[in-house]
Amino acid sequence: xxxxxxxxxxxxxxxxxxxxxxxxxxxxxxxxxxxxxxxxxxxxxxxxxxxxxxxxxxxxxxxxxxxxxxxxxxxxxxxxxxxxxxxxxxxxxxxxxxxxxxxxxxxxxxxxxxxxxxxxxxxxxxxxxxxxxxxxxxxxxxxxxxxxxxxxxxxxxxxxxxxxxxxxxxxxxxxxxxxxxxxxxxxxxxxxxxxxxxxxxxxxxxxxxxxxxxxxxxxxxxxxxxxxxxxxxxxxxxxxxxx
Numbered sequence: 001x002x003x004x005x006x007x008x009x010x011x012x013x014x015x016x017x018x019x020x021x022x023x024x025x026x027x028x029x030x031x032x033x034x035x036x037x038x039x040x041x042x043x044x045x046x047x048x049x050x051x052x053x054x055x056x057x058x059x060x061x062x063x064x065x066x067x068x069x070x071x072x073x074x075x076x077x078x079x080x081x082x083x084x085x086x087x088x089x090x091x092x093x094x095x096x097x098x099x100x101x102x103x104x105x106x107x108x109x110x111x112x113x114x115x116x117x118x119x120x121x122x123x124x125x126x127x128x129x130x131x132x133x134x135x136x137x138x139x140x141x142x143x144x145x146x147x148x149x150x151x152x153x154x155x156x157x158x159x160x161x162x163x164x165x166x167x168x169x170x171x172x173x174x175x176x177x178x179x180x181x182x183x184x185x186x187x188x189x190x191x192x193x194x195x196x197x198x199x200x201x202x203x204x205x206x207x208x209x210x211x212x213x214x215x216x217x218x219x220x221x222x223x224x225x226x227x228x229x230x231x232x233x234x235x236x237x238x239x240x241x242x243x
Contacts, residue, residue: 004077012072014082019067022093023149027059027142029101034108034138046112046134050189054181058142058174066170067149073160091225092153099216100148100209104141107205108134119201125192132182132191133198139178140206143171148213153222155214 031052035045047055089097111118115130123129150167151157161167181189194202 008072008077011076011079011082012070015076016068016070018088018090018093019070019149019152020064021089022096022152023063023067023142023146024059025089025097026100026104026145026149027055029097030104030108030141031055031138033101033105034112037105037109038112042112046108046131047138048190051135051191054189055139055142058139062170062174063142063146066146066167069166070150070164071160091229092222095216095220095225096148096152096213099212099220100141100145103209103212104138107208108138111137119198128190128192129194129198132194133202135189135191136178136182136194136199136202137205140202141209142206143174143178144206144209145213146171148209153217155217157210157213 031047035047039045111130111134115121115133116126119130119133121129147157147161150161151159182191183193186192
């Protein structure tokens with residue numbers, strides 16, 4: 001019984017580390033790419049230093065606390081043992097990281113270049129409103145994707161979420177703080193108060209990460225990834241043989 005408990009918790013710790021790494025890399029890839037492309041093309045970045053510090057607080061502190069406290073599940077014991085040479089970032093994690101990051105990059109860069117026309121922002125502070133919507137949508141993307149990170153390879157990402165009171169508390173706390181920053185700390189975060197329609201737009205952009213995650217898990221399954229790896233290894237061995 002003690003050995004079973006040790007294995008159960010050992011696998012849980014390893015899985016939680018992977019969840020946090022997946023969540024962290026998604027945030028980093030998206031933020032760096034968005035700011036780099038915007039800086040090169042427009043000369044200014046949509047996410048300033050204070051906003052990135054807040055995103056890092058979500059990612060490093062609150063995100064780690066939420067994902068690292070996931071209790072062990074029964075499905076961990078049905079998984080095969082992890083070999084010592086196995087990379088900590090698995091192909092499944094790369095699928096989730098690149099899929100979610102690509103979605104955020106495309107949507108937020110579209111808002112960066114065409115946001116004022118798409119959202120029909122014609123007021124004098126249209127540019128500042130558009131930048132605030134980009135920041136708000138980016139944070140909400142991370143908030144929704146944090147739920148995705150709980151179950152990297154399960155379509156039902158809500159399984160057991162009600163039992164994890166700390167995770168739910170952190171999610172609501174993060175959302176509450178985001179509202180405070182956007183609506184009341186305008187000078188500090190270089191934001192502007194948003195209308196309820198703009199909040200709905202931000203929530204809609206963030207919530208799309210849920211159906212996107214399910215679609216990725218259906219289309220790019222673990223078996224297909226394994227088959228692609230075997231095909232790549234076979235082609236690589238053939239090319240070495242021919243050379």
